[in-house]
Each structure stands twice: as structure tokens, then as C-alpha cells.
Amino acid sequence: MISRRKTRLVQVGNVGVGGDAPISVQSMVNTLTTDINQTVSQIHRLEEAGCSIVRVTVPDKASAKALPAILKRISIPLVADIHFDYHLALMAVDAGVQKIRINPGNIGTGERIREVLRACESAKIPIRIGVNSGSLEREIMEKYGEPTVQGMVESGEKHLKICYDYGFEDVIVALKSSNVSMMIEANRLFAEKYDVPLHLGVTEAGPKGSGSIKSAVGIGTLLAEGIGDTLRVSLSSDPLEEVKAGYQILKALGFQRQGVNLISCPTCGRMSFDLVRIASEIEARTSHIKEAINVAIMGCVVNGPGEAREADIGIAGLGKGKARLYIHGIARDIITEKDIIPRVLDEIDQLINDEIR
Ligand code: SF4
Structure with missing residues (x-):
């Protein structure tokens, strides 16, 4: 069993991130936030697939105004993704979101920053600092000439210091890059210095196939070293695929047994x-099952x-x-090819029913 790096526990609504909390899988909806029905319906699908925390973009006031109606109809914690405009951050906090994703160093003067931190503090919600190697601050780019591991870590430190100087410690940090080794190195370096919970992700990873592999390498390498408290697989695909890929990574490392x-x-x-056909069909027809079963x-x-x-x-x-056919290690009937799928599905049902009883 991989032993996890000790981090501080940060609460995102009813989901713990860091400490001894299980590693959570997040996603981000790709609907217009102002389209409340579409957004809620996508969030419900994500929740059904096991998504623990969901993010929506809040690029304008109309989106911020849609948040209360969305919050009323969902039950997983909602994160507002904010860039630059501190008014939107205040509106999102006021609406009752469970976390905001914002970089405090990018919202202007000290008073604006204090206002946002004060609002989060009194609402008891955390901030996620999101460093992306593709959008590092000008001064960091001037210093290093290009995105670097050191530049990413410095950017994260800069925003973190703003929070710490204010006395705000409910912070989660993400250091993302589309360059997998840069993302790995930046998180390793940051994890050596701080006990802040880390949100892992390879950003702009690409379409489902290649993006899942890049994410598995980046996120999986860090998780195998005990680094990482929550994750998002970023795919140019249905967000549902992000959740599925996230769970596959956790399962592969033994962090998720469901x-x-x-x-x-x-x-x-x-x-x-x-x-090939039989395994794919069994996988597709059992993807909704929550019980931990090895087939x-x-x-x-x-x-x-x-x-x-060895399998159940x-x-x-x-x-x-x-x-x-083998059940719990015991050799049972000999079956023909056409019976494999129905029989395996039947045995899975029976196992679940036996466990429930
Ligand atoms: S289990 Fe048998 S069929 Fe499958 S790869 Fe191994 S040798 Fe080939």
C-alpha cells in the first residue's frame, strides 16, 4: 500500500481534501453556467458517475447570478472558477459555493484581496490556487524566459504567501501543465516544501485516449509517490470521461476499491x-456498479x-x-462462449445481493 504524504485537511463542503480523506475525483462542466438546466443535468450525470466535487466557470455577472439556482438543485460541492474579477469571487461566495478557484495575486490591490479572503473566511470555504504553466505571471516569464518547474512553484508560492500573510490557511494548490514531466517535477518540489493539499492534473491533456494516458502518467506517478489529495483528468471530451479516467487511475494504484x-x-x-468483445461488454454493462468486485x-x-x-x-x-467459471477461487461449471456474458452478470448480481443480505 502506498503511504500518502501528510497534508492539512481542507473541507470542501462535505468532502475532505488532504489529511486522511480519500483522494477525490473532480470534474468541470462544459455547459454555459447561465444555462441552469443543462448545467444541473450535467452535474447530476457527473455525480452519478462518482464525481465528488464539480467546478463551473464564472466569467461574468450573469453566471455568478445563476449559482444560487444551481446550488439548490445539486448535492455535491460546487467550485466557482474565477479569473481576475474579485467582484465575481464575492458574488460566488455570497451565492454559497463550497470553494472558489482563484489566484489572489491576480485580482489587484491588497484591499480587494483582503475582501475576498475575508469573505471566504467568514463563509468557511477554501480557495484553490491554480497555477498553469501556460499562463504564468509576466514577472515569472521575464525571470525564466519560458515556463519552468521553478517558475510554476514560485507562482504557487506567491499566491500562497498572500493567503498565509492574511492568516488564511484553507488553501488547496494545483500546479498544472500540459507538459507531463514539468507537472510532475513542480508538484514534487512544492510537496517537499509545503503541507498544503495538492489538486493534481495534467492540463489540456487532449482527447480521451491520449489525454487519459498523459493524465495517468502524470497524476499516477505523483500518487504512487504519495503526493496528491484530489485530482481532475482534463480531457477534450464529455466530462463524464474525466471522472471515469480519474477512478481508473485510483483503482490502478489501489486507492479506490469501489x-x-x-x-x-x-x-x-x-x-x-x-x-475483446466479451470483456468490453462486461466492462460497459457493469460501469454503474459501486460494490468492489474483481472480475x-x-x-x-x-x-x-x-x-x-484470484478474482471474485x-x-x-x-x-x-x-x-x-471460477467463483471465489473455486472451479465451477464449464460454459460456452454465448453464456459467458449473461453468466458473469448473473454472478455479479448474486454477489451483490449476498453482500446486501
Ligand atoms: S491468457 Fe492465454 S489467450 Fe490470454 S494472452 Fe495469455 S496466453 Fe494468450
């Missing part, structure tokens, strides 16, 4: 049934029986379109 964990072989010429679908007797026995429900190909 849901069906599908073990299936890479296939080769020994495969004795249409494993192994293996193509032949080489590695099949071993993996199938296992299938190992025997040749000629036949396969052996």
Missing part, C-alpha cells in the same frame, strides 16, 4: 473465445486459471469456445 475491477488478458493466438476474463489455460482463481468471479478459456 466498482468492478476488470482483469482481462491482452489476447493472443491461444485465445479460445471472442475475449477476470482470461483467454486460455496459460495464465487463465491463476488469474481467474473468473473465466478461463479452455479451447473450442468453452471456458471454466
Whole structure:
């Protein structure tokens, strides 16, 4: 088991970030915030998929005015994403959001900053500082000439110091970059210096396939080192895919045991049934399941029986379109290819029902 770096616990509504709280998966809706119905409906879909914290953009007053109506209809913590305009931050806090994402150094004079921090303090909500290597402050770019790890960390430190100088410590920091190694190094360096909870993400990671891989490498490397308290996979795709990918990363590292964990072989010429189709269909038809169940679908007797026995429900190909079913390590019936999907789904249902009873 990976041991996690000790960070301070910050509360985002009813979701803890840092401390001993589980690593949470976040996403951001891609609807117009002013389109309340669409925004609420997307948030409900994300929540259903396991999203713990959701962010909306607040680029103008109309969006800030939509926040109370959105908040009334959702049950996961809402984060307002604000850039530059401290009025919008105040409106969002007033509306009752559970966190604001803002960089205090970018909102102007000391009094404006104090006003925002005072408002967050009295509403008891945290701030997330979001450093992006693509939008570092001018003075940092002049100092380093280009986005660098050191520049990202300095930017985060600058905003953090503003909060700390005021006495505001409810802060989460994100150091994101589309450059995976830069993102990894910046978070490592920051984690050495501060016990602030870290929100991990590879920003502008790309479409679903390549973006998920980049995110898994960046976020996964840090999590494997015990760094990171919450995450967002940023994809040019349906935000639902971000949540799914986030959970896959957590599952791969053993941080998340919920849901069906599908073990299936890479296939080769020994495969004795249409494993690719069967494994994909089982994965799709069990994606809604919250209970932790290991299912192994293996193509032949080489590695099949071993993996199938280790799983809660296992299938190992025997040749000629036949396969052996294993339940909790015990060899059971021999079934034909066409029965694999219905039988595995049945056994999953039965396992869930037995657990509930
Ligand atoms: S389990 Fe069998 S079919 Fe699957 S990859 Fe291994 S050897 Fe090939």
C-alpha cells in the first residue's frame, strides 16, 4: 500500500481534501453556467458517475447570478472558477459555493484581496490556487524566459504567501501543465516544501485516449509517490470521461476499491473465445456498479486459471469456445462462449445481493 504524504485537511463542503480523506475525483462542466438546466443535468450525470466535487466557470455577472439556482438543485460541492474579477469571487461566495478557484495575486490591490479572503473566511470555504504553466505571471516569464518547474512553484508560492500573510490557511494548490514531466517535477518540489493539499492534473491533456494516458502518467506517478489529495483528468471530451479516467487511475494504484475491477488478458493466438468483445461488454454493462468486485476474463489455460482463481468471479478459456467459471477461487461449471456474458452478470448480481443480505 502506498503511504500518502501528510497534508492539512481542507473541507470542501462535505468532502475532505488532504489529511486522511480519500483522494477525490473532480470534474468541470462544459455547459454555459447561465444555462441552469443543462448545467444541473450535467452535474447530476457527473455525480452519478462518482464525481465528488464539480467546478463551473464564472466569467461574468450573469453566471455568478445563476449559482444560487444551481446550488439548490445539486448535492455535491460546487467550485466557482474565477479569473481576475474579485467582484465575481464575492458574488460566488455570497451565492454559497463550497470553494472558489482563484489566484489572489491576480485580482489587484491588497484591499480587494483582503475582501475576498475575508469573505471566504467568514463563509468557511477554501480557495484553490491554480497555477498553469501556460499562463504564468509576466514577472515569472521575464525571470525564466519560458515556463519552468521553478517558475510554476514560485507562482504557487506567491499566491500562497498572500493567503498565509492574511492568516488564511484553507488553501488547496494545483500546479498544472500540459507538459507531463514539468507537472510532475513542480508538484514534487512544492510537496517537499509545503503541507498544503495538492489538486493534481495534467492540463489540456487532449482527447480521451491520449489525454487519459498523459493524465495517468502524470497524476499516477505523483500518487504512487504519495503526493496528491484530489485530482481532475482534463480531457477534450464529455466530462463524464474525466471522472471515469480519474477512478481508473485510483483503482490502478489501489486507492479506490469501489466498482468492478476488470482483469482481462491482452489476447493472443491461444485465445479460445471472442475475449475483446466479451470483456468490453462486461466492462460497459457493469460501469454503474459501486460494490468492489474483481472480475477476470482470461483467454486460455496459460495464465487463465491463476488469474481467474484470484478474482471474485473468473473465466478461463479452455479451447473450442468453452471456458471454466471460477467463483471465489473455486472451479465451477464449464460454459460456452454465448453464456459467458449473461453468466458473469448473473454472478455479479448474486454477489451483490449476498453482500446486501
Ligand atoms: S491468457 Fe492465454 S489467450 Fe490470454 S494472452 Fe495469455 S496466453 Fe494468450
